[in-house]
Amino acid sequence: MNIQFIIAMIVGLIIALWTGLAIGNGEYGKAGFVGGGTILAVLMAVIGQRYRFEGWLIAIIVACYFIGGKGFSYQRLVSVIFVGEATLAMLVFFHFFRVLSGSARLLPPHRLATPLFFFLVYGFIHLILDGRAFPLVMVLRDTATVYYALFFFLVYNSMQHKPTREYILKLLPMIAAISMILYTVTVFGGLAVSISNATMLRGAPVILQTIDAMIPICIGFSAFAYFKSLQTSGIWKWMYLLSSILCSAPLFAYGKAVFYLAFASYLGALFVAGQWKIIVTIIPIGICSVFVLIALVGSGIIKDEQGRLKRFMDEFSSFDVVGVGNQASRKNAQRNVDWRLTWWKTVTEDTMGSRPFYGLGMGADISSKFHAEYYNTSYLNTNVKIARYPHNIIFTIIGRMGLIGLIIFIPIAILITRELWIGIHVLRRYGSQSNPRYAFTWAFILAGFVNAFFQSTFEAPYTAVMFWTILALLCVMNQVEHDKLFATKEHEAETPASSGNLQLSKPVAVMRQES
Numbered sequence: 001m002n003i004q005f006i007i008a009m010i011v012g013l014i015i016a017l018w019t020g021l022a023i024g025n026g027e028y029g030k031a032g033f034v035g036g037g038t039i040l041a042v043l044m045a046v047i048g049q050r051y052r053f054e055g056w057l058i059a060i061i062v063a064c065y066f067i068g069g070k071g072f073s074y075q076r077l078v079s080v081i082f083v084g085e086a087t088l089a090m091l092v093f094f095h096f097f098r099v100l101s102g103s104a105r106l107l108p109p110h111r112l113a114t115p116l117f118f119f120l121v122y123g124f125i126h127l128i129l130d131g132r133a134f135p136l137v138m139v140l141r142d143t144a145t146v147y148y149a150l151f152f153f154l155v156y157n158s159m160q161h162k163p164t165r166e167y168i169l170k171l172l173p174m175i176a177a178i179s180m181i182l183y184t185v186t187v188f189g190g191l192a193v194s195i196s197n198a199t200m201l202r203g204a205p206v207i208l209q210t211i212d213a214m215i216p217i218c219i220g221f222s223a224f225a226y227f228k229s230l231q232t233s234g235i236w237k238w239m240y241l242l243s244s245i246l247c248s249a250p251l252f253a254y255g256k257a258v259f260y261l262a263f264a265s266y267l268g269a270l271f272v273a274g275q276w277k278i279i280v281t282i283i284p285i286g287i288c289s290v291f292v293l294i295a296l297v298g299s300g301i302i303k304d305e306q307g308r309l310k311r312f313m314d315e316f317s318s319f320d321v322v323g324v325g326n327q328a329s330r331k332n333a334q335r336n337v338d339w340r341l342t343w344w345k346t347v348t349e350d351t352m353g354s355r356p357f358y359g360l361g362m363g364a365d366i367s368s369k370f371h372a373e374y375y376n377t378s379y380l381n382t383n384v385k386i387a388r389y390p391h392n393i394i395f396t397i398i399g400r401m402g403l404i405g406l407i408i409f410i411p412i413a414i415l416i417t418r419e420l421w422i423g424i425h426v427l428r429r430y431g432s433q434s435n436p437r438y439a440f441t442w443a444f445i446l447a448g449f450v451n452a453f454f455q456s457t458f459e460a461p462y463t464a465v466m467f468w469t470i471l472a473l474l475c476v477m478n479q480v481e482h483d484k485l486f487a488t489k490e491h492e493a494e495t496p497a498s499s500g501n502l503q504l505s506k507p508v509a510v511m512r513q514e515s
Contacts, residue, residue, distance in 0.1 A: 055164030058155060058469065059171050061087050065107050066179040066217060068199075071208030073462035075201065084148070084461040091154040095176040098157065109155040110475055111418075115411040116494045122408055123147060126362045126401060134363025140304040141388075142362040148464040157473035168473060169437040176440070180247050181315045183209050185274035187250040211251060212455045213462045216253050216447040219266045223443035226270075226278050244278070245285055258454045262447040269420070269446060273427040285352055297381050339374060340454070343390045345397040346370040361401030366390065366399040378461050389459045394457060416471065420446055422478045429485075 022031035061083070064072050077086050098104035107113045123146025130139045159165045185194045187208060196205035197425050225244035251259045270278055347366050351359055360366060367388060371377070390397050397405045425443035427434045448457045448467045457463045 041305050044202060052158050052164045054091055054154070055167065057087065057090060057094075057160045058158060060170055060497045062466065062469060063167070065176045065213075065462060067176045067182060068207050069179075069209035070460070070462045071196065071199065071205040073460075073465070074204060075206060076204075078266070082461060084465045084515050085213040087465075088147075088150055088154070092150070095154050095157060101151065104157045108153060108472075110156060110479070112412065112415045112475065113140050115408060115415065116152060119146060119149060119412060119507050121409050122401065122405060122484075123362075126359075130361040130363050133361060136363075136407075138361035139361075142364075142409065142459075144461065145393075145396060145400065145459045148461070149457070149468055151465055151468035152475075155469045156476060159473050159476040162238045165473065165476060169441075172444075172470075173437065176224070179209070179214070179217055179334065180221055180250070182207070183214055184250045187253055211254055211256050211259065212451065212460065213466070214251060215262050215455075216463075216466070217450050218248055218259075219262060220440045220444035221247050221441040223270075224436045226275075227432075227434050227439045230277075230432040230434075231436070231451065241281065242285075245281070256452060261454065262450045265450045266443055266446055270422055270427075273424045273430065274425065291454065340391055342374045343370045344392060344395045345392050346373060347395050351398050351402060355402060355450035357399050359398065359401045359405060362400050364400070381435045391455055393458045396456075416445070416449055419471070419475055419478055420449065422481075424476065424479070426481050435456070438477055441470050441477065442480045446468050446476050 019031045019035050022034070064083070068075075072336055073082065073084055075083050077083065095104065099106050107117060127139060127143045128148075159168065178513075182195075186195060195207050199206040222244045225240045225247065229240035231245060232240060248263060253262075267279060272275075346369055350366070350369065356358065367390075370390070390399065394406065395411070397409050401408075420442065421445075423438075426441070427439065445467070446472075448463065451457045451463070452467075457467055
């Protein structure tokens with residue numbers, strides 16, 4: 001028995017005794033914090049022998065965000081410090097430790113690093129100046145739109161470590177499947193309230209999944225399962241293919257047009273990438289499933305007491321692509337459009353009329369005036385539930401950070417689009433042999449980016465933390481693919497003569513076999 005083992009036993013005994021006393025005194029928060037921290041330290045010590053410590057921390061946070069969603073993201077450690085902010089602080093510590101030791105660069109070697117750095121600097125200026133004009137809590141909440149981008153810097157360096165990257169890639173589809181199963185049970189089983197109550201911690205549920213967070217998870221898993229179906233045979237092929245389609249059923253049933261737009265964008269991008277099989281597969285199966293469901297509900301075999309089928313049909317037909325939308329569904333669609341357009345118009349007019357370059361500031365109220373105009377009520381109306389963000393990152397930045405913020409953000413949006421375009425080329429190059437896990441990350445970012453212009457991908461922690469984390473993973477994988485392609489072309493350019501010699505030697509080998 002060595003000295004390290006003895007020290008570990010003594011420390012473990014002290015922690016166990018302290019945790020027991022804390023529980024006995026009713027200090028469950030402290031006990032949970034110490035107990036969870038101890039478990040995390042043990043896991044990091046065991047698994048960290050191969051994977052980076054921060055990579056293991058990223059894996060835990062990603063799993064918890066996928067499964068817990070909004071509930072987990074708003075769990076407080078102390079005061080206003082949520083889990084995402086605490087994770088960010090730990091990753092910053094790991095990052096600076098590696099920078100000081102010379103094993104990592106301060107800024108990642110990627111095109112996104114420069115505009116993101118300016119975005120963060122400008123956001124910090126807003127944090128300092130706006131903190132004097134508005135409540136600090138509100139300023140910090142709105143500044144999260146900017147500082148969540150730090151996850152890109154911190155995760156990028158960790159994902160360059162190949163074992164850690166491969167570990168995260170293996171984890172993503174598994175936790176996405178668990179998340180989708182839980183969401184399916186929540187939607188079709190009507191267990192949302194029961195699960196929230198069962199996981200209540202200090203007055204807030206740990207598990208509270210929302211459609212904003214589930215859209216990229218669903219589409220990412222759909223892409224993973226589809227490419228797995230191309231690489232397997234027999235019953236597994238059909239199981240993966242059906243999984244790629246049926247995993248979207250809970251979100252279709254939710255009746256949210258934003259998901260339909262994201263899913264259509266995903267199918268269109270796959271078609272551009274040369275993957276037309278999913279189009280001719282998913283449309284017939286989807287149409288047949290809807291007709292079967294209508295028949296079952298109409299015959300009374302299935303009871304649709306909550307009206308999900310009707311809501312789905314109304315929302316889906318509200319696009320009125322071929323004139324199938326009835327008057328009620330068209331009115332519903334028009335209300336959604338008017339709601340957003342009125343808000344975007346109000347934010348733009350307020351910003352341009354007062355402080356067009358700097359913006360109204362972090363912490364400013366960009367909601368009350370819009371609601372007063374849209375609902376024709378007084379400026380301050382406590383009866384109207386006010387959403388904080390205008391469901392479009394462009395108008396959020398205009399309202400909070402003005403034209404300067406928008407000018408800084410546009411290159412970021414262009415470079416994210418570029419990474420997605422690179423992904424289309426990668427999927428086209430490999431065809432049916434494309435890496436399903438790569439397809440997951442690409443589809444996740446595609447759906448999240450589309451969602452950013454109609455919901456709150458960049459503003460809310462349960463969407464923003466995951467988006468920047470997996471975007472960093474996608475960027476590293478794109479760089480790996482670029483290096484691999486460059487090395488292949490360089491090798492082909494250097495060995496034209498040897499390939500010719502091989503071609504000349506083939507007839508000789510054939511002649512020897514024939515003789």
